[in-house]
Amino acid sequence: DGGITQSPKYLFRKEGQNVTLSCEQNLNHDAMYWYRQDPGQGLRLIYYSQIVNDFQKGDIAEGYSVSREKKESFPLTVTSAQKNPTAFYLCASSMQAGRAGANVLTFGAGSRLTVL
Amino acid sequence: KQEVTQIPAALSVPEGENLVLNCSFTDSAIYNLQWFRQDPGKGLTSLLLIQSSQREQTSGRLNASLDKSSGRSTLYIAASQPGDSATYLCAVRPQMDTGRRALTFGSGTRLQVQP
Numbered sequence A: 001d002g003g004i005t006q007s008p009k010y011l012f013r014k015e016g017q018n019v020t021l022s023c024e025q026n027l028n029h030d031a032m033y034w035y036r037q038d039p040g041q042g043l044r045l046i047y048y049s050q051i052v053n054d055f056q057k058g059d060i061a062e063g064y065s066v067s068r069e070k071k072e073s074f075p076l077t078v079t080s081a082q083k084n085p086t087a088f089y090l091c092a093s094s095m096q097a098g099r100a101g102a103n104v105l106t107f108g109a110g111s112r113l114t115v116l
Numbered sequence B: 001k002q003e004v005t006q007i008p009a010a011l012s013v014p015e016g017e018n019l020v021l022n023c024s025f026t027d028s029a030i031y032n033l034q035w036f037r038q039d040p041g042k043g044l045t046s047l048l049l050i051q052s053s054q055r056e057q058t059s060g061r062l063n064a065s066l067d068k069s070s071g072r073s074t075l076y077i078a079a080s081q082p083g084d085s086a087t088y089l090c091a092v093r094p095q096m097d098t099g100r101r102a103l104t105f106g107s108g109t110r111l112q113v114q115p
Helices: none
Strands: A004-007 A010-013 A019-025 A031-037 A043-051 A054-057 A064-066 A076-078 A087-094 A111-115 B004-007 B010-014 B019-025 B030-038 B044-051 B056-059 B062-067 B072-077 B086-094 B109-114
Touching: A004 A087, A010 A019, A019 A031, A019 A087, A019 A111, A043 A064, B004 B086, B010 B019, B019 B030, B019 B086, B019 B109, B030 B062, B030 B072, B044 B056, B044 B062, B044 B072, B072 B086
Parallel strands: A010 A111, B010 B109
Antiparallel strands: A004 A019, A019 A076, A031 A043, A031 A087, A043 A054, A064 A076, A087 A111, B004 B019, B019 B072, B030 B044, B030 B086, B056 B062, B062 B072, B086 B109
16 A cells, blocks of 8 residues: 555654654655644644655754655654754655645654653 | 734534534645645644635535635535534645745634534
8 A cells, every 4th residue: 555654653862862753655656755744833834845855944954854765765864953852743745836736734643752 | 034824713513503613824826725634643634725816615515715815714514413523624735936945833713513
């Protein structure tokens, strides 16, 4: 079945450590997105990528980094520069804007990061 | 900058009631608006999508309306069931000619349907 796989589902990190969250999709989608969700709040955009080897900062990119070396993969690194990294992280994908199916945004199940 | 607001933040109703969730946005230059459902600790599932040229969309007991000029959308749930208990989020996509190509989300309405 096609879909988005995020791993790990739960992750614990000590302060000062970098961690990388994985996001893989087999939907042949061009665009991929990372959102952060805090308790009782909506989703805030961290980074997004419309095409391989290209990505743009979202609203809260500070302390995060991404790469898009393959169409299927869009890993997110939470660096030690992120002051409050404990949150629920959601990855999503869609067809490139302007193409059929671009409206449909598919989400992964999320990764919960806790900083100890 | 687009801002999306959802009211109420939480809602508890008895089973069988019809209910309305509200979503408002500050910039009417949108391409479409989507309603999502999120179960606790899970990802989002798309429920309904309304293009900017449309007024409403229906799927089963769900009906979403859009008034683009006033920056409002509503999600109507008929004959609510305990299985409808979840958080409902709305999100807007900007028009195609803008630099930003990602959705802006509201903070959601947490719905509890009491059996």
